[in-house]
């Protein structure tokens with residue numbers, strides 16, 4: 001389709017400084033493997049596999065073919081009171097990747113919808129068991145759970161809530177786990193598990209039997225890869241169990257091999273009652289998310305009822321084309337052993353990212369598995385360094401994701417050691433020039 005002179009005026013971009021973008025557009029036209037190609041033909045190394053949503057790399061023909069076949073066979077089927085077989089096939093396969101005990105899959109279309117769905121499941125679980133007073137949620141500072149009202153409310157990012165009213169009532173936030181005395185920590189900080197006792201304090205002050213669920217990202221991704229201290233998640237699980245509170249893991253980023261295990265739950269050996277996922281499920285090709293529920297939660301909501309058990313769902317829940325993309329993605333994961341590959345690459349990846357610590361502009365580095373964050377010394381205004389660096393790194397042919405003055409890296413799990421070195425080498429050259 002042709003472009004008019006003002007074609008940039010009409011797409012209202014999400015989470016973007018739209019006017020600055022129009023001054024200096026960064027347009028991506030093509031992709032393959034770990035590389036993007038810009039509109040004007042330059043090659044960009046993608047250190048983020050999209051928004052950490054394409055762990056099998058860009059442009060996989062196996063997924064494209066599966067989607068194409070599905071579009072010609074069955075491009076839509078209603079999921080309310082009807083279904084198509086592949087939704088069941090996919091649900092079973094997804095459960096095979098879960099820790100024991102997470103067995104029931106509810107499909108959504110995004111991470112934000114997965115979070116809303118999990119929160120509603122938690123409320124309904126207690127309601128159906130007669131504990132109707134359990135309506136509070138506990139979230140955590142510096143957590144990101146998407147942009148819908150529930151996720152925004154339990155999320156811990158002030159600008160994401162600013163201007164949108166009070167959000168869900170009764171939500172409280174634990175402190176985040178970025179410890180002031182821990183810097184350049186690779187993997188889990190050795191101390192800080194006691195921060196989980198914030199949940200116990202809320203139980204004391206608000207009544208543990210008023211709390212429906214506690215929701216955390218096993219590793220907070222979007223706010224800068226905050227890795228949980230050793231013992232922290234275990235402690236949250238204990239407190240939840242002691243008070244009958246459900247534990248929700250938001251694994252929208254940490255799923256599908258990002259932490260060198262299928263999910264964060266396995267990496268840390270802690271099983272939640274509800275696990276929210278999305279992104280890597282379809283390799284980012286078709287929007288899709290899922291919530292995987294424990295038998296206990298599923299049974300309490302559906303057991304012994306006649307008629308519709310859960311008044312919730314989306315027109316596109318379990319969309320046949322998304323299912324086809326997801327099945328093809330999971331086949332690639334299995335065939336190429338991408339989780340084992342992440343395990344093999346983890347040390348090299350973290351060595352490379354942590355080597356940036358020697359640069360004067362770098363004030364902290366954190367990382368685990370195949371995700372890492374680098375904090376840069378701020379300029380006069382917070383975030384100004386980040387905005388400057390987005391452009392400079394783009395000009396140098398690297399795409400990372402900035403959150404304020406911190407950038408994130410989470411490449412495709414198909415990357416190799418040489419490509420990791422190339423990405424970090426280009427970043428180093430740009431950061432070296434920083435005053």
Ligand SMILES: Cc1ncc(COP(=O)(O)O)c(C=O)c1O
Nearest residue numbers: 110111112144145146250252253
């Ligand atoms: C942990 C987490 N939860 C939820 C979301 C929201 O996902 P979506 O943008 O697909 O709605 C994200 C997105 O980055 C995320 O990282």
